[in-house]
Amino acid sequence: MREYLKFYIDGRWVDPVTPKTLPVINPANERVAGHISAGEKADVNMAVDAARRAFETFCRTSRGERLDLLQRILGEYQKRLGDIAEAITEEMGAPTSLAQRAQAPIGMAHLEAGIQILQNFKFEEERDGTRIVKEPIGVCGMITPWNWPIFQIACKVVPALATGCTMVLKPSEEAPFSAYIWTEILDAAGVPAGVFNLVNGTGAEVGAAIASHPGVDMVSFTGSTRAGIEVAKVAAATVKRVTQELGGKSPNIILEDADFPTAVAGCVRRVMQNSGQSCSAPTRMLVPSTRIAETVMIAKESAESIVVGDPKSNATIGPVVNEAQWEKIQWLIKAGIDEGATLVTGGLGRPRGLDAGYYVKPTVFAHVQNDMTIAREEIFGPVVSILGYQSVDEAVRIANDTEYGLAAYVSGTDMGTLGEVASRLRAGQVLINGADDLAAPFGGYKMSGNGRESGEYGFHEYLETKAVIGFTPQRAAE
Structure with missing residues (x-):
């Protein structure tokens, strides 16, 4: 029986403001496999405050510092690969073979891809006396689903870390076990306090609190179109960026x-x-x-x-x-x-x-x-x-x-x-004769959402664009 009753906020495992638990059901046998705590707005407030404080320093880290961090995370992830696969099988019913062959390794693949992209990603360029700068957007809210749990966490967290953002994650309450192991991995890798925060709970409580929070600068949501519409509605009042990977009928x-x-x-x-x-x-x-x-x-x-x-x-x-x-x-x-x-x-x-x-x-x-x-x-x-x-x-x-x-x-x-x-x-993607490409941009037209994940295109969702007009390197040197 897994008991994951604490949240990860500001680099520490903390108790929820109001103790309340949710059972996690093993879909293979319909038995309770464990419990998580159900958060509320007060827990989200603490997580966002921690992320905002951490952003002041993490946004100024160098490319090299963030590469070192991602490399450490990759090393810790490799140690826990079997644990992640086992958790995914238990929480959402993926066969052991699928969990070991695809579900768990795909998180490692996103880390490896993120490291490779960050090495050469252009955060600045000069255009006729104007400097175009890509800067981290700020505090990111992440709401992820249960069907490919680590895939969806990794394809949001990795580019956010790579670009200098801080974040608050709400994984699915249906499949939270692998998210806890992911959090343990980031903690072991030495992610600075407040950069990554985890609050469990329902979409109606924690998801809505993240999407509506004025201290959250963007929300990345993956799930049903119905839920995505609700996230966009509550986020609209604070005019934050919302990226959505929603349903399909391909x-x-x-x-x-x-x-x-x-x-x-x-x-x-x-x-x-x-x-x-x-x-x-x-x-x-x-x-x-x-x-x-x-x-x-x-x-x-x-x-x-x-x-x-x-x-x-x-x-x-x-x-x-x-x-x-x-x-x-x-x-x-x-x-x-x-x-x-x-x-x-x-x-x-x-x-x-x-x-x-x-x-x-x-x-x-x-x-x-x-x-x-x-x-x-x-x-x-x-x-x-x-x-x-x-x-x-x-x-x-x-x-x-x-x-x-x-x-x-x-x-x-x-x-x-x-x-x-x-x-x-x-x-958003057309696959010919069964071809696939993990680094290709992934996202939809119409009611399948907006924005793109994976590869270089996934980085851009976590960046703001600033034009510095009239600045030249020569003048700066003088």
């Missing part, structure tokens, strides 16, 4: 000349990974109408090869995160059936033999129309929808016919066509 256009066995099976696997709990998953598979039967056969075989079970077994996927998410997925699967989509495999209820835990059957629907609920709403579960198209123009139209625009996928062999289709898709 299309995957499989062109006529694609390698169908590879493209279809790859799409299914990508959706099912992490139990479907990835905002950029290619949940709408668009294929030529003449090849739906072939697609259905491949997708069915691929989905039915996926083993659902205890995350500590050899299962391919584990449970979804909680009962509310399980119920939502069941409702959406039922909506697909009721609205006339063809259920290819999977469906309602738990997989056979799994009577406890929030497990969902890997599900594939065919003959889906883009106005159906399962094609419009983000399911956030292991559910693939197959849609047909008559022409590439129609495929692009269907792909863009969504309120979201986080990611899009295209599969084929002719690079000219692939590039032309990619240029017409309204999404």
